[in-house]
Amino acid sequence: MLTSLLIAVAPLALPSDPVQLVRAPIAGSLTVSVPDDFKDKMAEAGKDPEKLWALYQWSLEDDERKKYRKRVLKALIKVDPDHEEARLALGHVAYDGKWFETERERDKYAEKVAKERGLVKFKDEWVEPADVPFLSQGFVRNEYGDWVDPIALKRKAEGWKQQDLEWIAPADFDKIEQGLWKCDDTWLPLDRANEWHEDLEAPWKIPTKRAVIWATTTRETAMKAAAQAEQAWFDMQKVFGYGGDVPVPFTVVRDQAQYLRFMDGDEDFDLPQIDPFGVSGHSRAALADLYFDLEEGKYHGMGVTYWDADDSNGDNYGIHDARFAYGLSFVESLDPSFNAAADAIEHAGDKGVDRGRFLEARYQEHRIPRWLRWGAANYASRWFKDQQVKKGGNPRWAIEWSASNLRSQGGLADLDDVFEFDGRLENDQTATLILSAGLLVAYMVDGGNPELSKLLKEFQQQLQKGEDVQNILEQIRKKLADSEEEIRAYAGL
Known part of the structure; x- marks a missing residue:
């Protein structure tokens, strides 16, 4: 002691x-x-960046000097804010000519600046809204600033040709000249190729100027659907003012049974449900919200319909249904959910994607509300003015037919219900909601209401610039609600 x-x-x-x-x-x-002599060394270095950096190097020589490093670096960037080595040693990150202490600070600043510039997020980058359709297709800009498909450029340089989306080597050009179609590794005549493409796993994929038709129908029927998609493009332009610069994919299957099997899923054939709301139970065309190819790591959310060439009225309905499916895909191309889809694919398990998580993220990412997405597509399908009617014909025939359908369903739905748009299998009013939403868009586009025309133009401009459109959509919604009598009169209800 x-x-x-x-x-x-x-x-x-x-x-x-x-x-x-x-x-x-x-x-x-x-x-x-x-x-030790650290204080003397700091005093000697003073505000000289080179001496301060040398002092930092001295601090690296011994672990006992570790506690001095951050102090030296902070003193250094105080006198030389752009000293890259010191910033990196502190873990700072550079962006837009500025330094940020953390990635979180950088990301907050990037989001603020991007939104001010009208940019939207694509995967991990902020880009111009008009660039999204090209980026989603894997396109890049060439030396002239034009969007190009790098794979197509390479193949063309090597002398290959395309048969639909399939690249054909020069050695097989004679097969094309013989009228054969490549189906996997086999070349088949058209009738057998039609049979081969009846499978949902192997549809035709036919590119046109403004669409890519995925079809299990015959090629002839698929081309009829393609022609309607080309016409629907003009109506979708009237709603949104831009878009469709990259061909938009949509699916056309051969009959109603295959359509419902495709959308609802089939456990016996390991086909998952891709229409989570079951709208296909009320509509001949619907959106495949859950259309994933997890093996390829791709999301194929698009409009889907059927065209039954064996039905006596198949062509009559097919005209409208193809337009509807294409319209749904068109809106998806303008306002996609790439980030939600990428997250869903990344976190997919043995049972596939987390449906609830994906759908919640998907609709949070969307800028265009559900009523307008479905309404615009339905406008291009059922409420369009037919500009191809010959002299003496009735360009409003589709409008009058759709109005008669709406009357038979009880008339225009309550507008609050339309704007909320609870379209799903369990809601018996789903078909009426879709048709009513289409009428609202038709009146907004073609009704001649000067205030709505002005609001629509502002909406189109803000959407294309990537700006927040919620306020303008609220104004459109209010004006439509105030114009209910005029809407009914426009449709003759």
Whole structure:
């Protein structure tokens, strides 16, 4: 006890150099730190960036000097804010000519600036809204600033040709000249190729100027659907003012049974449900919200319909249904959910994607509300003015037919219900909601209401610039609600 007490009260012996770091053992495990020459070195470096950086290098020579490093670096960037090595050593990140202490700060700034510039997020980048359709197809800009398909450029340079979306090597050109179609590794005549493409796993994929038709119908029927998509493009342009620069994919299957099997899923054939709301139970065309190809890591959310060439009225209905499916795909191309889809694919498990998580993220990412998405597509399908009617014909025939359908369903739906748009299998009013939404869009586009025309133009401009469109949509919604009588009169209801 006495020995311990003497040690505790005995004066400590200082080294001859009081600024030299000394760690002397005291009572076996205790240590005492004596200041070293760091303060003198800092004073000597002053505000000279080179000397401060040299002092930082000195601090790296010994782990005992680790505690001085951050202090030196902060002093350095105070006198030289753009000292790259010091910034990187501190873990700072550069963006837009500025330095940020954390990635989170960088991301917040990037989002603020991007939104001010009218950019939208595509995967991990902020891009012009008009660039999204090209980027989603894997296009890149060439030296002239034009969007090009790098694979197509490579194949063309090598002398290949395309048969639909399939690239054909020069050695097989004779097969094309014989009228054969490549089906996997086999070349088949058209009738057998039609049979081969009846499978949902192997549809025709036929590109046109403004669409890519995925079809299990005959090629002849698929081309009829393609012609209607080309016409629907003009009506979708009237609603949104832009878009469709890249061909938009949509699906046409051969009959109603295959359509419902495709949309609802078939456990016996390992086909998952891709229409989570079951709208296909009320509509001849619907959106495949959950259309994923997890093996390829791709999302194929698009409009889907059927065209039954064996039905006596198949062509009559097919005209409208193809337009509807294409319209749904068109809106998806303008306002996609790439980030939600990428997240769903990344976190997919043995049972596929997390449906709830994806759908919630998907609709949070969308800028165009559901009533307008479905309404625009239905306008192009059922409420359009037919500009191809010959002289003396009735360009409003589709409008009059659709109005008669709406009357038979009980008339225009309550507008609040239309705007909420609870379209799903369990809602018996879903078909009426879709047709009513189409009428609202038709009146907004073609009704001649000057206030709505002005609001529509503003909406189109803001949407294309990537600006927030919620306020303008609220104004459109209010004006439509105030114009209910005029809407009914426009349709003759």
